[in-house]
Amino acid sequence: MIDVPSLVVNIDGDCGAAAAQVVAKTGGELLSAQPTADGKCVVTVLIPGNGGRPKKVTVRVPM
Numbered sequence: 001m002i003d004v005p006s007l008v009v010n011i012d013g014d015c016g017a018a019a020a021q022v023v024a025k026t027g028g029e030l031l032s033a034q035p036t037a038d039g040k041c042v043v044t045v046l047i048p049g050n051g052g053r054p055k056k057v058t059v060r061v062p063m
Helices: 016-026
Strands: 029-035 040-047 055-062
Touching: 016 029, 016 040, 016 055
Parallel strands: none
Antiparallel strands: 029 040, 040 055
């Protein structure tokens, strides 16, 4: 058996509120929300287009 070290990052809070804020501001559909080691969230949303393809937008917001 091989012992593989794991990386654990403690982050205060979660991305739920940050994701909800981005979705509310953009009117988009949430695709993903991931915490980063520097205390921010990377939130990706799809913003509906005017009859065309939706626009994918990724933003970094504080938690």
